[in-house]
Amino acid sequence: MDERIEIKLTHPLAYGDTTVSVLKMRRPKAGDFRGLKGMDKPFDMILDFAAALTDLSPAVLDRLDVEDMPKLIEVVSGFLGGFPGTGKT
DSSP states (O other): OOOEEEEEEEEEEEETTEEEEEEEEEOOOGGGGTTOOOTTSHHHHHHHHHHHHHTOOHHHHTTOOTTTHHHHHHHHHHHHTTSTTSSOO
16 A cells, blocks of 8 residues: 655645645655765755655755745654664664
8 A cells, every 4th residue: 555645735836737735755665765865965865855755856846835844854854763864863
């Protein structure tokens, strides 16, 4: 079963002819963590990882409103919580 986590956006993303009002993020699999880079640039890493989990391009997520960022950070950080260098032990 493909469990999706939904993040309702306060400010929907518009790109092309599409508007995204809810980010539907799948739970990551072990392989999603391969080559995960950017712990020195956490926002880059969070946006790239979220793009992979939502099947949206990083360029689309770059348009995410600053008011919606904390929700995205909370979800992605929850996946990374137990990894070295992420702050949680």
